[in-house]
Amino acid sequence: xxxxxxxxxxxxxxxxxxxxxxxxxxxxxxxxxxxxxxxxxxxxxxxxxxxxxxxxxxxxxxxxxxxxxxxxxxxxxxxxxxxxxxxxxxxxxxxxxxxxxxxxxxxxxxxxxxxxxxxxxxxxxxxxxxxxxxxxxxxxxxxxxxxxxxxxxxxxxxxxxxxxxxxxxxxxxxxxxxxxxxxxxxxxxxxxxxxxxxxxxxxxxxxxxxxxxxxxxxxxxxxxxxxxxxxxxxxxxxxxxxxxxxxxxxxxxxxxxxxxxxxxxxxxxxxxxxxxxxxxxxxxxxxxxxxxxxxxxxxxxxxxxxxxxxxxxxxxxxxxxxxxxxxxxxxxxxxxxxxxxxxxxxxxxxxxxxxxxxxxxxxxxxxxxxxxxxx
Numbered sequence: 547x548x549x550x551x552x553x554x555x556x557x558x559x560x561x562x563x564x565x566x567x568x569x570x571x572x573x574x575x576x577x578x579x580x581x582x583x584x585x586x587x588x589x590x591x592x593x594x595x596x597x598x599x600x601x602x603x604x605x606x607x608x609x610x611x612x613x614x615x616x617x618x619x620x621x622x623x624x625x626x627x628x629x630x631x632x633x634x635x636x637x638x639x640x641x642x643x644x645x646x647x648x649x650x651x652x653x654x655x656x657x658x659x660x661x662x663x664x665x666x667x668x669x670x671x672x673x674x675x676x677x678x679x680x681x682x683x684x685x686x687x688x689x690x691x692x693x694x695x696x697x698x699x700x701x702x703x704x705x706x707x708x709x710x711x712x713x714x715x716x717x718x719x720x721x722x723x724x725x726x727x728x729x730x731x732x733x734x735x736x737x738x739x740x741x742x743x744x745x746x747x748x749x750x751x752x753x754x755x756x757x758x759x760x761x762x763x764x765x766x767x768x769x770x771x772x773x774x775x776x777x778x779x780x781x782x783x784x785x786x787x788x789x790x791x792x793x794x795x796x797x798x799x800x801x802x803x804x805x806x807x808x809x810x811x812x813x814x815x816x817x818x819x820x821x822x823x824x825x826x827x828x829x830x831x832x833x834x835x836x837x838x839x840x841x842x843x844x845x846x847x848x849x850x851x852x853x854x855x856x857x858x859x860x861x862x863x864x865x866x867x868x869x870x871x872x873x874x875x876x877x878x879x880x881x882x883x884x885x886x887x888x889x890x891x892x893x894x895x896x897x898x899x900x901x902x903x904x905x906x907x908x909x910x911x912x913x914x915x916x917x918x919x920x921x
Contacts, residue, residue: 641669661702710792714738729805748787753780827907828853834913857902
């Protein structure tokens, strides 16, 4: 037996008796003809059978070559040549997927439509095709897959909204500034757009008191915005969803910092002005009037005075102070001064004087009172 067993090597058996076995080592795979021709005499040899002992592609495999029914007269000079080949002629090819042109862009189907995708592929050894949805196994109750020699077919009888792929969430969101009733936000686009163009972003806010989320912007295309009309005294958190034709992203990033809308401190500043000085010396705006009365009938005298501070009122009769005399009653109210003469007699006539005095000065007015006796 000449040569080491292996790929593409010629093996010879010299003078082999019947039932001779040849063991071949490290052969990954072999293709054997049903019958072998002698290369020199080109005569058909007797039955040659090859039996695989064990192993699989890519590993060492043992083969047994058994020659049977060989005439004894041919044994001394008989030669057998065995060519060992790999199943793919020693060539390997990485798997390749030939994506059809119609599937190189967004593949859109309505809910209820039939989906039939045929994906050609190639490779040696034959690749094994596997379908997944968002990294998970398919629901075989409504999705069927058929794998052929050169292609794989995915069939969905009625498409559902869950068969599509939504975009991933924006990568981050940041609260940039807060002023007055407004807050400025910035975020970055999602890494995964769901294999289709984004339709925009949805911005929501929630105050810490209620914790409820309310949408403030929809189908917004920029990656920064200003949220207005925030309520004084509340604190707000914000989040942003990405949106494509399949819907909103499953999750949304939330701002780590809260927007505190604080009450502005109101300081009232009074305008400076000079305090007016209302101080003045007494001045009578209405003097006393002369009068004539009848004995036994009460008589009243009136006058008006203006002064600041409030003046002291002194009544005089013929330049004599009559304060405290029970025959007279003096009253002062809101600058109106009055003197009542109770049941005057003939001796109560004369010159009556009203004097006003304060720190700034004094003033006086007088009048004549005549008392007559009835006839």
